[in-house]
Amino acid sequence: MFIKVLSRISIILIFILFPLFSIAKEFELKLCYPDNDAPPWQIGNGDHVFNPAGLSLDIISKAASNLNIKVIYSRVPTNRVFNILKKNEVDGAFIFSFLEERLEYGYFPMNKKDLDHERRVATMIYSFYKRKDSNITWDGKKLSNSDKAVGVNRGYAVIDVLKKLQIPYEESKGTEVLLKKLDSSRISSCIGQSITVDYFIKKLKLKNIVKINPDVISKDYFLIFSHKFINEHKNIAEKLWTEIGKVRDIEIQKNISTYEN
Known part of the structure; x- marks a missing residue:
């Protein structure tokens, strides 16, 4: 009898928890970056995501993969990147250095009141x-x-x-x-x-x-998140920024030779 009860509880827990695991694995993050060729950080001109795509994408993709995040990349002209970020048409944009006026469009990784150098992309x-x-x-x-x-x-x-x-x-x-x-x-x-x-x-x-x-x-250059994304998923943003800091130097060392020719 006790074993049957445990079995039923286990089945119920599986049905309750399985959707949660599925959601975590299927979390999608929409990121955009400029459509100009800037080796080795981003490769090729136009709205196509090239293969290899560039060191910045190597770093972000690896960090996201470690956290079970699926990244959907898009490319737009540089002068449009911040406009679509402000309109929340994407969750984030990269890679950009800090300017005070850019806080109008999104968030940079911070350590208390200072920019967090350790969580930069480049x-x-x-x-x-x-x-x-x-x-x-x-x-x-x-x-x-x-x-x-x-x-x-x-x-x-x-x-x-x-x-x-x-x-x-x-x-x-x-x-x-x-x-x-x-x-x-x-x-x-x-x-x-x-x-x-x-x-x-x-x-x-x-x-x-x-x-x-x-x-x-x-x-220093960073991945920036939109205001909406930070309001709704601040924990995910913080984890991804931190993971970028962990994998950055390893990914650069591993992949830099790909872009040297």
């Missing part, structure tokens, strides 16, 4: 680039001998740095476009993420373009 270094025959110099505070606007990717946070330094700038879509403009003397210099710019210099065989030392700035 850290990127920005540098100026010029043609070899140019006499432009950068001493860490002032860009000298520049007779044209500095080229920069549209919507990049480093534009704020140029504004503070009172350096005229011209926005373009994508690092490849910037370098082609620089190579053809349509701009006299550009600023970009060193790892991405160096990749395109090698890919496009632009032997006439060189980096200007020292580096301009180093910035």
